[in-house]
Amino acid sequence: MAVMSRNDLLLFLGFTIVVLAMPIWLHPFGAAYPDLLQRFMIYGIFAVGFNILFGLTGYLSFGHAAFFGVGSYAAVWSFKLLSLDAIPAMIFAIVISGLFALIIGYVSLRRSGIYFSILTLAFAQMSYNLAYSVLTPITNGETGLQLTLNDPRYLDRALFEAAPGQPVPTLLGQSLGGFAGFYFCAGFLILAFFIAQRITSSPFGMMLKGIKSNQTRMNYTGFNTKPYTLAAFVISGMYAGLAGALLAVTDPLAGAERMQWTASGEVVLMTILGGAGTLVGPVIGAWLIKYFENIFSAINENILHRFFDFLPDGVDNVLVAISSKFVGEGWFLTLGLVFVLIVVFLPGGIMEGVRRIAHLFDRSRSSPTKPGKATPHPQPAE
Incomplete structure (x- = not known):
């Protein structure tokens, strides 16, 4: 991998400082409490991932909330079946949402333009309705999936004694409540931003920009663009799954409402408001919308x-x-x-x-x- 340029390094360091110092500089604006700061981080990751697809390739997806919801469900099931530790839940959510995105992307990317957007919206709405009806044994329907004292948690029970009280997600045994949860989410946002930055400046990123500029011309020159768009779709879906898993860490409940079309529309607004195709813009858009909302x-x-x-x-x-x-x-x-x-x-x-x-x-x-x-x-x- 190529060495980062001076401008990229300065941008990354500046972004890191701004994120880690948010409890300080957001205090005068009344937004320095942990719950809102965690949502700033989570939806920032969601927007950064969506921008990899929309900002770089120009493919507008109206169904990214499906991956966001799948990530939440996967994380909660990891908490229920394996361990209350957040790291296995993150890995499980990223893998499951990536596989789900691979299936949906393989079908949806057979079309482009508005037809692609409608296909992704249709898949997201099907996922939403399945979570409410057919998949109730997995999603718990309207009530939503949540942690209980009777969950098996095989890994925890094999290695540790069960902790008293209501189960809550942890990191190496430490609670992720309050500002600890914020810095946990902030670490993932900084990592997600770094990966997106490297993707954008890589040859793979240049190919995605070429697809956005003129996909037909690239096809005529002999490039097969479908693997590139599918890879961008899967990476973007994995980002959404990571964001959904982090939301389950901060609020250990997964419900079908996280897969609604309104959630997909919200991340589109975040990206356009901040600036599609830029690295920092979608994050700013996410922060601005969540600030207004809260x-x-x-x-x-x-x-x-x-x-x-x-x-x-x-x-x-x-x-x-x-x-x-x-x-x-x-x-x-x-x-x-x-x-x-x-x-x-x-x-x-x-x-x-x-x-x-x-x-x-x-x-x-x-x-x-x-x-x-x-x-x-x-x-x-x-």
Whole structure:
């Protein structure tokens, strides 16, 4: 594997520092509590994996929630049958979701464009309905799959004495509650980002970008693109399975609602909002949507009255009446407006805005600083 370039290394180190320091810099925004930080990590992994398929190859899947749900079910079954340790559950979930993605991808990738998207959506909805009906002995239907005191846990019982109380996932015997759970998930997000970064800059990643640019032309030049798209689909599904398993670690319950089409649509919004095809963009999109979902949805009129308390009585009542439509239960309206503005003015997502700002600073630094000094004009070649 090639050595990382200086820019890639700086990006990775910067991303790592930002992730590990999130409990500090998110504190002023009211989002530094462990449960929300864990969800930032989990859905960041989900979005990074989805971007490997959509951002690099251009294949838009509406069924990635199926792999997310399968990963959750696989992790909980690992907790029930093998051990409460999280590492075997992670491995089991990644393998099962990868095999599931291989089957669905092999069929769905026979078509492209909107037909591929509809096929993935159909498979996801079938998986969702099967989890509610036919596969009830495996998924426990509407109730969802959860841990009980009577679970066999053969590996744990063979090696250790059963711990008293309700079973909870652990890492080498240590509880994964609170900030320990956050840093556990953060480690997987950093690893997932590193792998995605290496994939993007590898020859395999270049092939995926070529497929997105013009798959027909690549086929005419003699390249068989199907193995590459299938590999991207499987890798993306394994990322989704890992995210689903981590959600089961932080909340040891697996339900069919994690496989709904709305979950698939959510990861599409995350990727487009942050910037499809970029490394950091999908993670930012995931964090932004989860912030709106958990923080904006908790704002009520009492909080708004305290926020506008410094204004005259009539004015603050008017502002509270208007702003209350965009928070609480109306947080979807705020998110929708943000998404519309991003798509209209920044089609490349938030990362396009970052690039534009960086370009402005570059131009200001490269412009002449001395007044009266004429800018040299290029001379025609003689």
